[in-house]
Amino acid sequence: MPEGIKDKVCIVGMGCTKFGEIWDKSDGDLIVDAAYEAYEDAGIEPKDVQAHWVGTCWGMTAAMLSVALKTQYKPVTRVENACATGAEALRNACYAVASGAYDIALALGYEKLKDQGISGLGGTAITTGVASVMTAPGAFAMLATKYFARYGLSPSEGKKLIAQIPVKNHHNGALNPKAHYQRELSLEQVLNAPIIAWPLGILDACGVSDGAAAAIVVRAEDAKKFRPDPVYLKAAQICVGPAEGQMSQAFDYTHVEETYRAGQAAYAEAGVKNPRKEISMAEVHDCFSITEAVIMEDLQFSPRGKVKEDIEAGTFNLDGELPVQPDGGLKCFGHPIGASGLRMMYEVYLQLQGRAGPRQIKNPQLGLTHNLGGFPYLSVISCFIAGL
Amino acid sequence: MVGITSYGAYVPLYRLDRSEFFRAWGGIFGMSIPGEKAVANFDEDTITMSVEAAIDCLSGIDPKTVDGLFSATTTSPYKDRQCSGVMSMVLDLRRDVRTMDVANSLRAGTSALTSAIDAIEAGTAKSILVTAADMILAAPAGDFEQAYGDGSAAVLLGNEDVIASVEGSYSVSDEFAGMWRTSDDTFVRAWEDRMILDKGYSSIILEAINGLMKKYGLSTKDFTKMVCDSPLDVRRHSRLARELGFDESQVQDPMFLTVGNTGCALAMMMLVAALEESKPGDRILFASYGNGADAFVLEVTPEIEKVGHRRGMKNHLASKKPLKNYESYLRWRRLVTVERARRPELGPTTIAGLWRDRRLILGLWGKKCTACGTPQIIQGASMGMGTPTRICVNCQAKDQFEEYRFADKKAKVFTFTQDNLADTVDPPAVVTTVDFEGGGRAIFDMTDRDPNEVSVDMPVEMTFRKLFYDAPRGIHNYFWKTRPVRC
The missing domain is CATH 3.40.47.10 (Thiolase/Chalcone synthase)
Known part of the structure; x- marks a missing residue:
């Protein structure tokens, strides 16, 4: 081993x-x-x-x-x-x-x-002639479509569920002078935002920064x-998928397998037995609202299909049981691609050292970062855990 | 006995009501022209439409039995690239198939037919597929624009199990061209209308038909049906029938009110419509005009009753959606410049990559693992990475595959989105993740869809389309898309 x-x-x-x-x-x-x-x-x-x-x-x-x-x-x-x-x-x-x-x-x-x-993001160097016109929001919108269908959420119920995530993240980010956006969002603003890729609206998407x-x-x-x-590194895992989700009917398109596996590997490396209890805070890859929702399940913060209960209970709020995105996350802090993984660790570092100002979480022990590259069906995931 | 052994046709899903032209431009001398015209989607061209008709025609027939593919069009996407060569790969024809494009005349379809008949009569081929497709553009705001429609047809010729035998033919060649396009023209040109009809269609097609009848000692009463294409002014078609002495009930409808004039494909599309209604023993006068005229005597045989299900003309005509307005037509045909999406420009198309992946791209061939039996395909959404499949996605066996064709498999939508940001001519881009019957999953753009009707578990089929045109390099990029099961 x-x-x-x-x-x-x-x-x-x-x-x-x-x-x-x-x-x-x-x-x-x-x-x-x-x-x-x-x-x-x-x-x-x-x-x-x-x-x-x-x-x-x-x-x-x-x-x-x-x-x-x-x-x-x-x-x-x-x-x-x-x-x-x-x-x-x-x-x-x-x-x-x-x-x-x-x-x-x-x-x-x-x-x-x-x-x-x-x-949005940049283009690719060479075109093979078979690329779908789909954008990144489109690929993650399909995650929302399937999640809603699988768990019996009507489009409006589903949108209401995930809209709470940007609201939370903007609340936290508004406390952060380095965040891209410096304002709170209301649930109505998120729900009424123009649709970029059904069912996701523009305010379900993170900043491009x-x-x-x-x-x-x-x-x-x-x-x-x-x-x-x-700040001591407890785990540093990378998991890269073989496109099984894109090619195989076994993939349910309501989770990201690479996130689950990176999380499991990081918990094993760090010796974390009960992530929900042991992890004090997390900075995860909320490129879209639905992404954060399924990450909560993949990292085992919430049981499968049950993130709704935790979102509604405020579990991941700044003052909740397991604060997620205390710095505002990709949604509000912004997402300059190559910088995001280190930005997440920056917040964990500040929180562990008690230097996070108005966002400071009480007595954090272990912080987790989760970085997602790619698409729900084919991704590169990093999962790091750090502590004092 | 040489003759037609199978037929197929294709009419695009969308129809534009001619009142939309009236709304946009006002009428011609204050009058609006009745009916609707078939409009190919923005991702269709004569190659994709020919493929549709050919697939319909080859339904239930082994493509490896086809010895030749002769493709007719006057609106080829290429001047120097053989469309029938591209189609041959799409249709999975043999490597030693004879391919030929026939062009530059409205009777290119029947010229291709004549050559196919000759080859079979000469014994150099047993089975030749002939396709004809057109989508001719006339400049906006004129009546020609309203008269043209888009569509295609295909007939398979052979000397066994013939459903309509070719009993005779007669051709006239004439240099006269009342309407024409130079190699640089986007839109059709025309001389003064009465002269081109009097000295063109009305004289020359009549000459060919009379020549045919004289050659074989036949008269109008010997024919069950007249299947002749029409000039843009459809009244001349009725006049021809009257002059020949045909009763209105014997005249095959030139589809002006339902499809419009489909150029070199019109005669063959009408022939398919006629065959769908024919009985053994029917004798058909079949003729097509363009820089001369071709005329044929066809006799329907009892084999007609054994033709399996075809979408043909009847089903394709019944399956339609209204194109919402004339502005959409202008956009689809790129006759207006629209603001470009603020999306990254596409990188250069790689001919090397297109060539390496030609089986995947043109034929939608994936792989089936011989170790575990899993069908699999990977394409575009991951920027072409991982092609071709060398390692099984399920069991990781290396290089233990047989080819597996996905093009003819039915599928269901597993999940989807309507992407409003994507750079497409017809937003929103509906993108589907689909599961194929028999195994395999992939992501495809969906076409010919009402975004509001797309749902999880919706049944879909594959259709060969043009994804985009790489203008700086002059490359039409074809691939397959999903569409709701058409009809």
Whole structure:
């Protein structure tokens, strides 16, 4: 049995830019801002970093980071893993220091989506001629269609259920000065928003944003040299599907198999037996409202088909039993693809250290991040757990 | 005995009421033209419509028995790429099939037919599939625009189990062209109307028919039915029948009120409609006009009663939806420039990829695992990754597959969405995840649908369509879509 990463690596510094439509900053600006905040937070100089991992979906090569930061001929690796790219950068940096190859590594994720002049995400390099015109909202809308059908929810009942998720996430994000959106949403606003892909409306969808986030990682035995409250990595799992959901009738299209498996692997690595009780807070990939609903079931926070009861009971609210998206989530904080996985860890880091200001959760012990790239039927999932 | 051994036809689902032209432009001399015309969807062209008619025609027939495919159209999507070659892959014909496109004349359909008859008579082929399809554009705001319609037909020719034998033929070639298009024209051109009818259709088709009758010693009374195509001015068709001495009941309807003039496909579509109503012993006068005329004597045999179910003309005509307005027609034909969706531009089409995946893309061939028996197919929604399937999705056996055709399988909607953001000519894009009868799941765009009628568990069938045109590279990208079971 592999030993896993539990308690071998600590995060000792993090940085995160404001997310949003940042017209007056370039991708290089975002990289510099996030990295220098992380250096300062860790109390280190840029030259102290021995190796770098940069995650970006639409950016190009490691030179994006080396040129922006003028790293002095040190190793830089660019990683890409769809919307889980930021988490992938962190995972690789953690393995590098855990192996002993390096003592101090930087993981940084960024994306500059709003320079593309289009709504939503970017395109693909080559067309094979058989691509459906379906958009990402369309792929997740099919998750809602099937979830409603399977659990006997009428379209209006189903929409009312999932509309509560953006309302919650905007409530939290409105408390966060770095969030893309700085306002609350009412249930009526979400329900009455224009439909982008039936049954999802525009306010069921997350923000499309620019932003960057960064983390400084060191081996656990060195962590206290940097700060008294380092955050220990308990699990760092990636699960990538073989498109079984796209090709096989066995897939029910009311869950995401990769999320379930990544969660199981992370719980095993971290030694979590009862996630609902042991996890203090979670930052999950709420690219769409329905996605967060099924993630709650896949991560076993709610029993299958029963997320409705927990949503209605306020279980995942900031003051609930298991707060989810205390920073506003993708919905309200925004979603610059390559940055999101690290942004999630940034909130876990702040919450564990008691630095989350008006969003602070009482006495959190374990925080979970969940990053989803791809589609419900074929995805790349990261699931990380961190604690003090 | 050479003759027709099977037939099929296709009429697009959508019909545009001619009152919509009146609403948009006012009438021609203050009059509106009655009836409706068939309008191919934005994702159809003469290749896809020919495929529809050919599939109908080959229903219950092994495509590997077909020796030739002759395809007629005057509105080919390509000047230099053989449509029948593309269709051959779609229809799963043999590698050594003879393919030929026949073009550039409204009688291209009957010219293809003549060549097929000759080949079979000469003994160089036993079975030849002939298709004809057209979707001719006339400039907006004229009466020609209202007269044209879209559609296709197919007949299989052979010398065994003949349902209508070819008893004789006669052709006239004439350089006269009252209506024409140059290789650069989008819209049809025409000379002054009475001259082109008097010196064109009314003279030349009559000459061919009279020549036919004289050659075989026949007269009008020897025919059960007259199946002749019509010029855009359908009154000349009635006049021809009167001049020949046919009773109105013997005249096959040129479908002006229901379909419109389908160019080189009109005669063959009318012939299919006639055969659907024919009895053994019927003798049919069949003729088509265009830079001359072709005329045939056909005799219906008792084999006609053994033809299996065909969608043909009757069922396709009955299966229709109104196109909601003239503006939709302009948009579908790209006659107006619309604001483009704020979506990423498509990347360059890869000819290498299209070629490698040709069996999948054109024939909708997937795989069936010989180790565990699971049918499987993977396509577009994952950007083409994972094609071809080498490892079984169910049991992970490597390279243990036989080919498995999904094109003819029925399926059910497992889940769907109406995507309002997607870049499509006819929003919303209805996207379906479907489960095939017998196994296999895939994601396809849905066409010919009312978005409000799509539901989980809805039965669907596959239809061959054009996904998009890659304008910078001049590539028409074809693939299959789902549609509600048509009829």
